[in-house]
Amino acid sequence: MQEQVKKKRMLSGIKPTGRLTLGNYIGAIKQFISYQDEYEMYIFIADLHALTLPIDAKELRQNTKDLISIYLACGLDPEKVVLFKQSDVHEHAELGYIMACNSYMGELSRMTQYKDKTANMSEKDSIPTGIFLYPALMAADILLYDPDYVPVGVDQKQHVELTRDLAIRFNSRYSDTFKVPEPLTSKQGAKVFSLSNPEKKMSKSESDKGTIYLLDDLNVSRKKIMSAVTDLGRDIKYDPANKPGISNLLTIASCLSGKSISTLEKECEGMGYGDFKKVVADIVCNELSSLQTKVASIQASGIIEKVLEEGAMKASYVARKKLSKVYRKVGLR
Numbered sequence: 001m002q003e004q005v006k007k008k009r010m011l012s013g014i015k016p017t018g019r020l021t022l023g024n025y026i027g028a029i030k031q032f033i034s035y036q037d038e039y040e041m042y043i044f045i046a047d048l049h050a051l052t053l054p055i056d057a058k059e060l061r062q063n064t065k066d067l068i069s070i071y072l073a074c075g076l077d078p079e080k081v082v083l084f085k086q087s088d089v090h091e092h093a094e095l096g097y098i099m100a101c102n103s104y105m106g107e108l109s110r111m112t113q114y115k116d117k118t119a120n121m122s123e124k125d126s127i128p129t130g131i132f133l134y135p136a137l138m139a140a141d142i143l144l145y146d147p148d149y150v151p152v153g154v155d156q157k158q159h160v161e162l163t164r165d166l167a168i169r170f171n172s173r174y175s176d177t178f179k180v181p182e183p184l185t186s187k188q189g190a191k192v193f194s195l196s197n198p199e200k201k202m203s204k205s206e207s208d209k210g211t212i213y214l215l216d217d218l219n220v221s222r223k224k225i226m227s228a229v230t231d232l233g234r235d236i237k238y239d240p241a242n243k244p245g246i247s248n249l250l251t252i253a254s255c256l257s258g259k260s261i262s263t264l265e266k267e268c269e270g271m272g273y274g275d276f277k278k279v280v281a282d283i284v285c286n287e288l289s290s291l292q293t294k295v296a297s298i299q300a301s302g303i304i305e306k307v308l309e310e311g312a313m314k315a316s317y318v319a320r321k322k323l324s325k326v327y328r329k330v331g332l333r
């Protein structure tokens with residue numbers, strides 16, 4: 001009999017803090033799909049993380065429903081991937097507390113996301129503690145499942161590196177308990193930039209005319225692309241340092257069409273910026289139109305609850321075993 005090779009394990013999540021963007025789609029979801037046959041995957045909705053900055057309850061509920069529908073519409077297959085909601089598996093919060101106890105104020109305050117998200121808060125005394133503790137909870141999300149890899153956008157790599165430090169620290173303090181995971185970022189599309197400011201990440205919580213939302217009206221998205229900031233000169237050339245706007249549009253078009261950047265450069269040679277943007281807008285709108293049709297049919301089908309329930313059951317099974325091991329090691333059992 002042929003010996004079955006054990007698949008490597010992968011885990012990742014997205015927080016339902018707002019309407020999903022093209023950045024989330026290209027930088028995260030499309031990556032997840034490409035891995036689902038080759039890896040044993042755990043993909044979750046990081047809803048506890050969504051509470052780290054103030055959010056309206058109704059909005060959180062809607063974002064969560066949209067996010068799971070988008071996961072399914074994009075092609076994540078619940079037969080292959082364990083799809084679940086973080087708050088359905090209480091071990092995340094429990095291990096998050098233990099991780100907070102094993103992390104230092106210094107390392108948490110050095111995290112770029114923490115610094116960025118709190119930079120504009122004028123009242124330093126009222127920075128929510130949750131945003132400070134975010135990486136400890138994220139470390140718990142990961143370490144509960146012993147994944148080999150954690151696919152994330154470049155902005156999240158630092159958190160995975162801290163997770164590694166926390167795992168190594170815990171293992172040396174209490175003996176071998178956690179697998180030390182590797183972050184995995186895709187070469188292309190790891191960072192999609194804002195259309196209105198191509199120096200800045202396209203982000204769902206900083207809504208502006210530079211962000212394409214996956215479920216938005218296609219005419220609105222088309223207009224945003226047509227008015228994307230471009231650069232001096234006339235050439236359609238990939239040159240992120242000198243032509244960040246055009247390079248960003250080329251990246252988006254390449255990731256969605258499957259054509260290489262050099263093929264697109266050749267196809268668009270001699271075009272003015274307006275015509276080039278039209279090409280990009282067509283590619284984006286085609287992709288989003290088919291995605292939106294699928295999302296509507298998934299939301300009408302009523303399968304969401306069942307998928308989440310089964311996912312939570314499978315995830316809990318793994319998480320429970322790991323947490324009880326941790327409780328024994330630290331002396332709680």
Ligand code: ATP
Pocket residue numbers: 013014015016017018021023024025026027028151152153154155156189190191192193201202203204205206
């Ligand atoms: P927020 O604005 O609330 O911080 P976000 O849009 O940055 O949210 P996250 O929930 O933090 O989204 O990210 C989900 C996943 O999408 C992560 O793996 C992240 O790296 C990836 N991602 C988010 N924005 C982009 C982007 N502009 N380009 C590439 N990947 C991205």
Ligand code: LTN
Pocket residue numbers: 011012013014015046049137138141142150151152156159
């Ligand atoms: N911080 C991540 C979301 C997230 C995550 C995780 C990603 C929470 N827990 C564990 C990978 C693994 C983000 O903002 N995208």
